[in-house]
Amino acid sequence: MAAIRSPAEAELIQALRDGDERAFARLVDMYGASMLRVARLYVRDPAVAQEVVQDTWLALLRGLDRFEGRSSLRTWLFSILVNIAKTRGVRESRSLPFSALAADSGDEGPSVPAERFGREGDAWPGHWATPPAEWDSPLERVLSAEVRSAIEKAIDQLPPMQGRVLRLRDVEGWSSEQVCNVLELSETNQRVLLHRARSKLRQLLDHEVMNRNP
Amino acid sequence: MAVREITCQQLVELVTEYLEERLPVEERLLFEEHLAFCTWCVTYLDQMRQTIQVAGTLREDDLDPHARDAMLNVFKEFPR
Numbered sequence: 001m002a003a004i005r006s007p008a009e010a011e012l013i014q015a016l017r018d019g020d021e022r023a024f025a026r027l028v029d030m031y032g033a034s035m036l037r038v039a040r041l042y043v044r045d046p047a048v049a050q051e052v053v054q055d056t057w058l059a060l061l062r063g064l065d066r067f068e069g070r071s072s073l074r075t076w077l078f079s080i081l082v083n084i085a086k087t088r089g090v091r092e093s094r095s096l097p098f099s100a101l102a103a104d105s106g107d108e109g110p111s112v113p114a115e116r117f118g119r120e121g122d123a124w125p126g127h128w129a130t131p132p133a134e135w136d137s138p139l140e141r142v143l144s145a146e147v148r149s150a151i152e153k154a155i156d157q158l159p160p161m162q163g164r165v166l167r168l169r170d171v172e173g174w175s176s177e178q179v180c181n182v183l184e185l186s187e188t189n190q191r192v193l194l195h196r197a198r199s200k201l202r203q204l205l206d207h208e209v210m211n212r213n214p
Numbered sequence: 215m216a217v218r219e220i221t222c223q224q225l226v227e228l229v230t231e232y233l234e235e236r237l238p239v240e241e242r243l244l245f246e247e248h249l250a251f252c253t254w255c256v257t258y259l260d261q262m263r264q265t266i267q268v269a270g271t272l273r274e275d276d277l278d279p280h281a282r283d284a285m286l287n288v289f290k291e292f293p294r
Contacts, residue, residue, distance in 0.1 A: 019294055021286075021290070024286070024289040025286060028277070028286060029277070032277045032281065032282060032285050033274070033275050033277040034275075036277070050284065053281075053285065054284060054285065054288055057285055057288040057289070058288055058292070061288070061289065061292045110223075110226075110227065111227055112223070112226045114223070117223040126221025126222060126223040127221055127222045128252075128254045131254035131257070132257045132258050132261060133257075134257055135261060135264060138264045138267070138268055139264075139267065139268070139271070142268050148272065151268065151269075151272065152272065166269065167269075170265075170266050170269035170270060171269050171270065172273060173270060173273070176234065191230055191231065191234060191236065194230055195231075198229075198230060198262060198265055199226070199229075201268075201269065202261055202262055205261075205264075205265055205268065
């Protein structure tokens with residue numbers, strides 16, 4: 001049997017195998033909220049997302065004796081979650097319009113529209129013609145519920161994989177390694193998706209939020 | 215040697231690789247050289263960092279008590 005990564009994790013797993021309810025409650029408090037949000041990356045209905053999380057906990061308990069620690073407990077847990085959520089998401093999406101199923105297009109525009117830069121033949125081709133204007137206190141502006149919901153909506157409108165990568169990396173704060181493992185993406189692919197998603201979100205913030213008069 | 219400098223238009227496409235520390239050393243130097251004389255790109259890079267920070271504020275870690283109870287019940291009802 002492979003060694004489980006950290007002593008704390010080994011202890012936690014032993015406690016779970018022994019039926020220690022407090023150990024389980026600790027796990028729920030650590031990951032429960034995040035699991036629900038990650039489930040929502042695949043299923044729309046909050047009740048279905050809750051079922052996905054319940055099924056994940058059940059799968060964890062069933063699999064505990066087989067857990068060998070090849071990945072961390074957290075990666076294992078979220079991999080199970082994503083697998084279950086994907087299956088449920090496919091079932092759910094049969095009743096959705098086709099556009100909601102569209103795959104992420106590989107053909108994307110630039111991070112900043114080309115017309116903001118000097119063109120070939122200009123004095124400074126490829127340099128800012130319309131430079132970015134500095135933002136006015138971004139972190140204060142996002143305290144507004146209206147602004148937050150505009151940002152949430154914008155993220156929801158990203159192509160699905162871009163939205164997932166952005167939410168996991170920048171909202172949940174996962175490392176690129178964790179995201180690659182759970183979403184089964186190559187590092188390069190993950191980075192390209194992240195770049196597109198962040199660039200679009202920056203553009204939205206620039207247009208809709210940061211330079212508006214409050 | 216190929217390019218000796220990068221344009222603003224090229225820089226905005228390299229920002230994520232730069233922030234992820236995945237730029238080859240040669241390109242990283244070009245990137246940083248560019249920033250040294252282009253305050254607009256400094257502003258742009260700063261906005262990408264702020265975008266990440268703003269996204270981070272969307273996380274809410276409170277678990278609804280009903281959802282929490284439902285999760286705890288999975289453990290209580292698990293046959294052993």
